[in-house]
């Protein structure tokens with residue numbers, strides 16, 4: 183604590199002690215702030231991040247049917263970007279880039295992490311919060327994180343002092359689109375949606391009424407945090423769960439807009455922005471605070487009236503046409519960013535970290551990043567163009583590159599909303615597919631990407647192709663089969679034991695009493711004797727999954743042998759309805775007829791945190807030679823009463839049997 187306060191005081195003391203010579207040297211700084219003294223402390227940063235909000239969902243970007251006066255005020259008193267991009271038009275990839283200043287390829291986070299994901303943002307990655315915390319900032323995240331929900335990946339392990347919110351998307355819950363508990367399909371298999379405080383779940387979002395509270399809850403935390411930290415530099419990251427479906431809004435705003443529930447939710451978000459601006463003003467912090475407002479990707483258009491609008495832009499979320507990655511962005515810092523300004527220069531969320539680091543005097547990350555410092559653009563320096571190109575990745579595919587006004591799209595297959603009838607009342611409609619060729623669009627003359635101009639501008643195509651090659655070499659590209667040399671691994675949860683194991687029965691004969699579920703068949707019984715142990719990821723092909731059923735396997739060593747030890751491993755991942763056996767029994771035999779039980783383990787089924795693997799090992803008493811070893815495991819059968827899936831079929835996952 184004292185370090186943080188001390189940093190601010192040190193800087194203030196330094197500014198107070200500079201002499202005439204130093205003042206002369208810093209006249210450039212003073213002149214661009216209109217004669218005002220430099221702020222007495224590095225600026226606070228408030229970063230408000232929407233979920234699935236489209237390009238045309240704010241008043242000043244053309245929203246219809248509701249007003250957003252507080253958000254528009256950020257534009258009136260700051261800078262409006264018309265050509266601002268997220269790295270990918272999907273939640274986790276987009277957030278990985280926002281937090282690290284990197285294309286998501288570089289940090290190994292793709293798509294939207296599911297509740298059973300065992301990966302997350304790598305421990306070696308430095309986030310905006312990390313760099314600001316080292317600079318002495320108080321840091322907080324209130325809202326949707328979605329960069330890994332296991333403890334090593336949560337905000338407190340990535341530079342934040344405080345966290346409150348959902349660890350992933352608000353639709354990753356066992357509730358149907360009608361708001362009733364889901365009894366079948368993918369949703370039935372989701373765990374109950376937890377609400378975290380710091381590192382632990384403190385509540386659950388079980389109903390649509392619970393969703394109605396989220397915007398208000400996040401806002402109250404944000405306002406309290408500003409109050410508590412008004413005397414020191416702070417970084418407030420407010421990634422709203424809205425306006426991602428299922429939409430939720432408080433009673434104060436329900437029915438207020440002329441655009442249905444979506445408009446109501448946007449009005450509540452606008453209220454929230456107003457509360458934050460008011461709080462900054464109350465503490466006289468407006469001129470000490472950079473406020474940034476943007477979105478993680480464009481609208482999820484097949485949700486119809488429950489989705490936003492991309493306005494003139496083509497397509498939406500999940501595509502790399504402009505409606506997917508191009509989002510509104512407003513930045514306000516009175517006295518430093520000219521009021522009422524607009525820019526059509528290219529900029530991206532990946533540029534926020536280096537920009538903020540430069541503004542605050544924080545050290546940039548040790549690892550290579552992709553972002554550039556946008557400050558020359560923010561302060562309105564004539565001709566500033568800190569970024570002249572942008573790579574549009576989706577998944578591991580480099581789908582397009584923008585250079586200046588031109589966007590070259592590479593041949594790929596994409597999700598498409600065009601020509602589909604959207605759903606309504608919170609239910610999704612279908613999505614289609616579209617195949618593109620090599621297509622060139624002039625985004626200045628043709629913002630909707632309607633006229634392929636590749637044939638008219640071969641030199642532009644060639645120039646952007648060459649640029650694309652640099653990205654493919656460094657960051658990879660699945661469309662051209664390239665692996666990048668500059669990519670880093672995400673963080674992975676891994677069992678605390680070697681992945682490979684040598685033992686006497688590798689490649690041996692095994693008989694299963696009943697086959698595993700066809701959903702998790704591995705390579706059949708051979709999976710249990712291949713010398714490889716399962717990871718924490720039950721999708722890794724190394725586990726045999728048994729649904730609501732017991733397990734029995736018999737190993738035949740081929741001839742009587744001296745056996746000292748026999749063991750078998752099981753996985754537990756309760757959020758995915760996978761439990762340890764309630765009883766494991768290991769028995770040996772010389773003739774496959776008469777078995778002697780050498781060990782039995784009873785396991786109490788109790789609530790447990792993240793995934794774990796447990797090996798059940800028996801020491802075999804010296805005596806008669808052993809040819810057969812039998813493993814029996816009794817399943818808990820159904821999820822216990824305290825579990826979110828109470829009464830549903832429980833899973834049991836077995837892997838490597840080791841014989842020594």
Ligand SMILES: [Ca+2]
Pocket residue numbers: 233234272273426478479
């Ligand atoms: Ca999103």
Ligand SMILES: [Ca+2]
Pocket residue numbers: 709710711712713714715716724837838
């Ligand atoms: Ca194995």
